[in-house]
Amino acid sequence: MDKKLIKDRSWIVGLGLLAVLTMVVFPVFFDIFRLNLIGKYLTYAFVAVGLVLCWGQGGILSLGQGIFFGLGGYCMAMFLKLEASDPVSTAIQTTPGIPDFMDWNQLTALPFFWVPFRSFTFTLFAIVAVPALFAFLVGLAMFKRRVGGVYFAIITQASALILTTLIVGQQGLIGGINGITDLKTLHGWDIRTNSAKYVLYFLNALLLIGVLVFSRFITSSKLGRLLLAMRDKEDRVRFSGYDVSNFKIFIFCMAGVISALGGAMFTLQVGFMSPSFVGIVPSIEMVIFTAVGGRMSLLGAVYGTLLVNFGKTYFSESYPTLWLFCMGALFISVTMFFPYGLAGLYDKYLKKQVLAKWTKLRTGKTPETDKNTETQIVGATP
Amino acid sequence: MTQPEILLAIEDLTVSFDGFKAVDSLNLYVDKHELRAVIGPNGAGKTTVLDLICGRTKATAGKIQFKDKDLTRLSEHEIVHMGVGRKFQTPSIYGNLTVYENLEISYPKGRTVWGSLTFRRTAEIMERVKEVATEIFLEEYLHMEAELLSHGQKQWLEIGMLLIQEPELMMLDEPVAGMSVREREQTADLLNRICKNRSVIVIEHDMEFVKSIAHKVTVLHQGKILAEGKMENIQNDERVIEVYLGH
Numbered sequence: 001m002d003k004k005l006i007k008d009r010s011w012i013v014g015l016g017l018l019a020v021l022t023m024v025v026f027p028v029f030f031d032i033f034r035l036n037l038i039g040k041y042l043t044y045a046f047v048a049v050g051l052v053l054c055w056g057q058g059g060i061l062s063l064g065q066g067i068f069f070g071l072g073g074y075c076m077a078m079f080l081k082l083e084a085s086d087p088v089s090t091a092i093q094t095t096p097g098i099p100d101f102m103d104w105n106q107l108t109a110l111p112f113f114w115v116p117f118r119s120f121t122f123t124l125f126a127i128v129a130v131p132a133l134f135a136f137l138v139g140l141a142m143f144k145r146r147v148g149g150v151y152f153a154i155i156t157q158a159s160a161l162i163l164t165t166l167i168v169g170q171q172g173l174i175g176g177i178n179g180i181t182d183l184k185t186l187h188g189w190d191i192r193t194n195s196a197k198y199v200l201y202f203l204n205a206l207l208l209i210g211v212l213v214f215s216r217f218i219t220s221s222k223l224g225r226l227l228l229a230m231r232d233k234e235d236r237v238r239f240s241g242y243d244v245s246n247f248k249i250f251i252f253c254m255a256g257v258i259s260a261l262g263g264a265m266f267t268l269q270v271g272f273m274s275p276s277f278v279g280i281v282p283s284i285e286m287v288i289f290t291a292v293g294g295r296m297s298l299l300g301a302v303y304g305t306l307l308v309n310f311g312k313t314y315f316s317e318s319y320p321t322l323w324l325f326c327m328g329a330l331f332i333s334v335t336m337f338f339p340y341g342l343a344g345l346y347d348k349y350l351k352k353q354v355l356a357k358w359t360k361l362r363t364g365k366t367p368e369t370d371k372n373t374e375t376q377i378v379g380a381t382p
Numbered sequence: 383m384t385q386p387e388i389l390l391a392i393e394d395l396t397v398s399f400d401g402f403k404a405v406d407s408l409n410l411y412v413d414k415h416e417l418r419a420v421i422g423p424n425g426a427g428k429t430t431v432l433d434l435i436c437g438r439t440k441a442t443a444g445k446i447q448f449k450d451k452d453l454t455r456l457s458e459h460e461i462v463h464m465g466v467g468r469k470f471q472t473p474s475i476y477g478n479l480t481v482y483e484n485l486e487i488s489y490p491k492g493r494t495v496w497g498s499l500t501f502r503r504t505a506e507i508m509e510r511v512k513e514v515a516t517e518i519f520l521e522e523y524l525h526m527e528a529e530l531l532s533h534g535q536k537q538w539l540e541i542g543m544l545l546i547q548e549p550e551l552m553m554l555d556e557p558v559a560g561m562s563v564r565e566r567e568q569t570a571d572l573l574n575r576i577c578k579n580r581s582v583i584v585i586e587h588d589m590e591f592v593k594s595i596a597h598k599v600t601v602l603h604q605g606k607i608l609a610e611g612k613m614e615n616i617q618n619d620e621r622v623i624e625v626y627l628g629h
Contacts, residue, residue, distance in 0.1 A: 222492050222501035229476040229487055236474040239436060240488045240543065241462035250495045 014299050015212060022205040032194045039201040039269045041309040042208055046262025047286040048293060048301035049215055050255030056295035057219055058251045059231030064156030065259050065286050067163050068131040070278030072260025075130055077273040078114060079123040080183040105172030120187065127264045128257050135256035139249035157280055164279040179274025191268060204265045211258050215298050218254065227251060288331045294343025303342055386413040389581045390551055395444035397434060404430045406605035417577040419596035420585045423626050426602040428585045429471065432553045436468040437461045448551065467549035471556050473536035477529035481520055481539060484528050485511045488543035510546065518542035519568060534565040545576065553583045558591050570594045601626065
């Protein structure tokens, strides 16, 4: 029981540190251009956190999380695009009032599935509901038939490819390879200004903290323990009276919804959404972020995402051709040498010292583990 | 003398894998509060029978009547909810959870997604976990990771995980495999206590152990029942000696 309390407290401290880092340190030390870039990385961290839930905790490796990131991002982009395509600013088009790419593709009316996205309330609902529904259907089809492991990974990867192809092929309906670009305002509020970028950055960081707290709630509930148990001995869980597939569907949906929130925040901060964030490559990159951070650690996933992306920006600015090889090498070395990623390294080498320092700071005493102190006292008394 | 009530009635049960009949028109009746041992040479279909009862394998033909329901139509977790518990041949426990958590997960509460999210440890559950842990000789190890237990203790833990569900029928696949002599004795005691208020089916190769627990013994051979009855009679049955005991 005591052990659990310490674990909880150190987790809360860890979350506090992350909050300070993202909401105080970064905004103080970086200009808005860099901060916006970090904001973009933090939207990937949503996906990584989702992967900790379904891959780390639940053992379900999905190589198609870009799908959900994209679904969330596209829902938000559709709303923003409609707002940017009012009849006045699109007056030069053949059909004013519809998004520009539709006009270029000789569409003369707004397709039916775009219509509800005029409402912001509906859009917010869709950002959660569309990926949840998609994950539910995929999960239902796969997990009820007990498809898992590598097969599930391949199917999710194929789905990512299918969705990308679909988007690219439907230029008139959804913007094709260029994606949905030229987004301007949200309810009349210009999202391209520096002040808006600050506001969105903080909103994003707050939302991420919220998602982390929610995910922590899941992992520390009985459901979290059940997922671990399932990863280890699926049949035992089944023969203890649980419908295993329901739990898998649930956690896969959760991971999808969390990724979609990241996608929506991405669209708001970066100002566009395109199929290059949906396909296989981004999906696998997200898995690498999670692996680097430690697939069992919610906080680790955020740090992993930040670290790999800082590295990516640095390397691709300095040695653009080398980057892909670095990324590959990173993934191989993490899986081979540090299977639990950054979080695993912290647990192994730093945790003891950090906890000791912490106790020293708080109590002013040189810390010893309880047992040691006891034996020392006993030993000292003749 | 009153006729004991039948809890499980297996009739004409057949399962074939690519034409090979692993279980062939099997008839088996288990009474309430009976401890039945199933023995037989390797490949006789013992484990397959358990798999069929608990829904892991679907029957090709036949019926498995448990209380008033036919189990062949139900899915695994529904069969568990009916009151059937099953222990696997190799101890199947959650190595990365503590003994306490292993037992708590098996406690029949919070079995749905929502139920498990809102599950809270109550005094009642903690009490029950401790009670079962004491029964399976693991009260000292409640907070140890299950991976660190000895092989025999893992077997007990899995039995405990069934006990906490209060099943009416418990099926144990080789519960004393890999146990020391002392552990075997303790397990025999445990099983004799357990079957006071439920039926138990045990698959076992250890004849001494079977002798010390079984009310009735069923010998399987090539998917069929070769003999059934009291241990003394079985031991002297010539056919049984030929296919199984003689080796």
